[in-house]
Amino acid sequence: MTRREGDARPARPPWMLVLPGLVGLAFLVLPLLGLLWRAPWSTLGTRLAEPQVLEALRLSLVTATAATALCMFFGVPLAWLLARVRFRGVRVVRALVTVPLVLPPVVGGVALLLALGRRGIVGRWLDDAFGVTLPFTTAGVVLAETFVAMPFLVISVEGALRAADLRYEEAAATLGASRWTVFRRVTLPLVAPGVAAGAVLCWARALGEFGATITFAGNFPGRTQTMPLAVYLALENDPQAAIVLSLVLLAVSVVVLAALRGRWTGTP
Amino acid sequence: MKRILSAAAAALTLLSATAACGDTGDDKGKGGDKGSRTLTVFAAASLTETFTALGKDFEKSHPGVKVRFSFGGSSTLAQQITQGAPADVFAAASPATMKTVSEAGDAAGSPQVFVRNRLVIAVPKDDPAKVHGLSDLARKGVKVVLCADEVPCGAAARTALAAAHVDVKPVSKEQDVKAVLTKVRLGEADAGLVYRTDAGAAAGQVTGIDFPEAAKAINDYPITELAHAPQAGLAKEFVSLVLSPAGRATLTKAGFEAP
Numbered sequence: 001m002t003r004r005e006g007d008a009r010p011a012r013p014p015w016m017l018v019l020p021g022l023v024g025l026a027f028l029v030l031p032l033l034g035l036l037w038r039a040p041w042s043t044l045g046t047r048l049a050e051p052q053v054l055e056a057l058r059l060s061l062v063t064a065t066a067a068t069a070l071c072m073f074f075g076v077p078l079a080w081l082l083a084r085v086r087f088r089g090v091r092v093v094r095a096l097v098t099v100p101l102v103l104p105p106v107v108g109g110v111a112l113l114l115a116l117g118r119r120g121i122v123g124r125w126l127d128d129a130f131g132v133t134l135p136f137t138t139a140g141v142v143l144a145e146t147f148v149a150m151p152f153l154v155i156s157v158e159g160a161l162r163a164a165d166l167r168y169e170e171a172a173a174t175l176g177a178s179r180w181t182v183f184r185r186v187t188l189p190l191v192a193p194g195v196a197a198g199a200v201l202c203w204a205r206a207l208g209e210f211g212a213t214i215t216f217a218g219n220f221p222g223r224t225q226t227m228p229l230a231v232y233l234a235l236e237n238d239p240q241a242a243i244v245l246s247l248v249l250l251a252v253s254v255v256v257l258a259a260l261r262g263r264w265t266g267t268p
Numbered sequence: 269m270k271r272i273l274s275a276a277a278a279a280l281t282l283l284s285a286t287a288a289c290g291d292t293g294d295d296k297g298k299g300g301d302k303g304s305r306t307l308t309v310f311a312a313a314s315l316t317e318t319f320t321a322l323g324k325d326f327e328k329s330h331p332g333v334k335v336r337f338s339f340g341g342s343s344t345l346a347q348q349i350t351q352g353a354p355a356d357v358f359a360a361a362s363p364a365t366m367k368t369v370s371e372a373g374d375a376a377g378s379p380q381v382f383v384r385n386r387l388v389i390a391v392p393k394d395d396p397a398k399v400h401g402l403s404d405l406a407r408k409g410v411k412v413v414l415c416a417d418e419v420p421c422g423a424a425a426r427t428a429l430a431a432a433h434v435d436v437k438p439v440s441k442e443q444d445v446k447a448v449l450t451k452v453r454l455g456e457a458d459a460g461l462v463y464r465t466d467a468g469a470a471a472g473q474v475t476g477i478d479f480p481e482a483a484k485a486i487n488d489y490p491i492t493e494l495a496h497a498p499q500a501g502l503a504k505e506f507v508s509l510v511l512s513p514a515g516r517a518t519l520t521k522a523g524f525e526a527p
Contacts, residue, residue, distance in 0.1 A: 119455040135456045136411065136439035218440025218451070219416060233443065236343040236418035 032250065039247055040240045047244045055222045056230040057248060063138065063226060064206040067145035071153045071202045076195060078150075079157035080183065094158075101151045108147055109215025116143065116216075140217035141224050145206035152205055153198035160194020161187070204253055306334045307502045308354060310345040312361035312489065313444045314385060314421070314463045318522045319359070325518075326509055333502060341419045341444040342366075349374050349494065356503035359491040359510070361385070361445075362420035366490040376497065379490035382510050383524035385463045386486050387424055388476035390452045395475065397458035402429070402479045405436045405459055413448050413457040416441040420487055421448070425461040427485035449474065463487070465523040488527065 040047070047053065082094055100108055116123040118133045126132045134140040168190060172182045188195075210228040217224040219233065227249045234242040307326070311319045316339045323335035338345065338355070342365035349355055350372040358375070359382070360366040366379045391399045397410045405412045414436070415422035422441065429436055439457065442448045448460040453473045467476030491510055493503040509515045516526060 113454055113456060117454060117456050135451075136413075214443060214447075218413065219442060220438065220440050224440065233416050233418050235347060236341060236416070239347065 035243060035246055035250065039243050043240075044244060044247075047241060048248065052221055052230070053245060053248065056225055056227050056245070057252070059138070059141070059222065059225065060207055060227040060249075061252070063141045063145055064203050064209075066142045067149055067206040068153075068199055068203040070142065070146045071150045071206075072195070072199055075150050075153040075198070075202075076157055076188075079154045079161060080187070082154070083158045083161035097154050098151050100148050101155075105148055105209065105211030105213075106215050109144060109212035112144060112147060112212065112216040116140075135216060136218045136220065136224060138217075138223055141213050141226060144212040144216045145209045148209055148212050149202040149205040152201040153195075156198030156201060157191060157194050160191035160198075163194075164190045200257060204257060207249070207253060304332055304334070305499060305502065306336055307356050307499050307506060308336050308338070309357040309359070309506065310338045310340075310349060310353070310355045311357075311359040312342045312345070312420070313339050313446045314361055314466055315339065315359055315489070316446070317469045318465070318519050318524070321518055322506075322509060322515055325514070326506055330502070330505070335506070343368075343419055352496075354496070354498055355494055356497040356499045357491065357506050358494055359489060360420075361487055361489055362423070363488055363490055364423075365420060366492070369494075370492070374495050375492040376495045376500070376503075377492065379492035380507075380511065381488045381527045382491050383489045383516075383519050384486050384527055385465055385489065385524055386482040387421070387428055387461045388464045388467050388478055388482065389459055390449060390462045390467045390470075390474045390476055391459045392452055392455045393473055393475060394455075396455070399459045399477065401477070402432045402434050402481060405429075406434050411456070411458045412436050412438045413440045413442055413451045413460040414438045415445055415448055415461070416443055419444055421445040421461070421463065424485040424487050428461070428479075428481045431484040432479070432481040463523075468523040486525075489524075 078097065082090065082097070103111075112120075113135060114120050116126070116134050118124065118127050118135065123134060126134070134143060164187065168186050169182050172186045173179070177185065208228055209226070210232065213224070213226060214229055214232075219225050219229050221230075225233075227245060231242050231245045231249070234245055309319065309323070316337075319337060319339075323337060326335050327333055338348075342360040342362060345358065346360065346365045346368045349358055349369050358366070358369055360369075360379075363379075363381075366375070369375050370379060389399060389402065389405070391397070397404070397407075399405065399410065404410060414425045417423065417426060421444070440451065442451065445462050445466055448457075449462050449466050449470055451457040452460045452462070453470055462476075464476055464478075467474055491507055493500065493507055497503045510519075520526060
């Protein structure tokens with residue numbers, strides 16, 4: 001890496017940036033400190049070992065990972081279409097892809113019910129033809145998480161594709177490679193950091209998903225009760241348990257994000 | 269420069285808008301301006317329809333007063349009140365949730381039971397699983413949703429099912445009674461246990477089926493003014509309205525029972 005010019009300027013940053021920056025940082029960190037401060041440290045061990053906690057944690061990790069895999073399988077091709085293929089209405093499609101980002105997740109859950117529920121447009125047919133119903137199942141949780149998390153991956157990968165140097169792809173094409181080969185052997189390795197970053201964001205969003213999950217998949221321990229749902233319901237009658245669960249979720253996210261950031265995305 | 273200016277302008281508008289919201293809220297809360305006072309009522313989700321109607325009545329008889337409701341799971345609301353949420357009145361769906369508030373010293377005076385509610389089986393209008401009674405809920409393949417054990421309707425459902433010796437394996441334990449109703453309404457669940465009033469409120473889309481064991485799990489609904497009520501006077505008057513014959517008439521018409 002070459003040092004950028006900016007690094008050479010005088011060390012003191014302007015207070016007009018430092019002050020609001022620090023306030024912003026405090027605002028983000030303070031609630032987390034509150035969580036740590038109120039945590040029942042003495043009983044933490046026994047509470048963590050409760051089967052319901054482990055069950056919710058396991059379910060959260062499994063579903064978030066499955067959702068990320070689905071997002072990558074469908075999201076990377078979608079991002080490629082948006083970035084590389086010119087077609088009418090590309091702007092509309094891009095806007096549609098980002099809708100789940102701004103949609104309240106509960107609304108997303110209702111929409112999923114109306115589409116994939118037992119009486120939904122597609123769900124009715126799934127039920128009749130295959131006897132498959134998605135609400136109240138672990139698969140339903142994965143779908144709800146995929147729905148809210150996929151835009152993160154698509155946007156991130158599309159950005160990487162747009163930033164990638166087209167000349168490599170053109171060179172491969174002139175050497176006779178088919179478009180599929182170019183994608184597989186040139187494009188994908190080029191944008192790998194973008195895909196990885198998108199996958200991490202996607203996973204983190206899926207792990208924290210609450211609204212769409214509880215609306216579409218319901219809440220049942222071991223089957224559809226992920227950590228955020230467990231936190232919400234524990235808050236009803238046992239705030240201490242909710243704090244413990246939140247701590248676990250926080251710790252898992254921090255550890256995974258830190259690990260992946262170093263290893264996959266190559267940022268220091 | 270132009271871009272910076274417009275961005276700054278946008279930020280300022282946003283700030284002033286939020287600040288303005290905060291201001292008016294505060295003014296109303298403190299009752300500084302007689303012309304626009306706001307009464308804040310925290311009430312159990314099952315009271316949504318009836319209390320909204322009572323709130324309209326209250327606004328009519330108290331010109332310049334706005335009644336704002338926060339409907340939700342009783343235990344969530346109780347939690348919010350003990351954490352200092354600025355509410356004037358609390359109406360809970362169970363004495364247990366009310367107790368968390370009064371034990372924290374947040375209730376003014378002692379809570380009064382104003383109505384009672386009982387559970388019914390709610391099934392979609394076309395009743396796909398042919399549910400006629402509580403024992404049908406234990407049948408294999410019948411998708412049943414209940415309230416989570418943590419909220420009053422869940423506790424009542426557990427008591428009723430235990431009294432009837434029916435072992436139900438629900439597909440989901442929803443966060444409040446309205447969520448159960450929604451799942452039945454959409455036809456995702458074959459049956460759910462909800463309050464009679466909720467089944468009544470959705471009469472077009474669900475059928476409520478009475479069952480005898482519901483009598484063993486009747487919920488008392490207590491109401492109280494709150495100790496830190498920003499509008500203590502209005503709070504008292506609202507509670508009187510709920511306890512008055514007119515208030516009771518509105519509530520019983522919706523399916524609640526007099527205590």
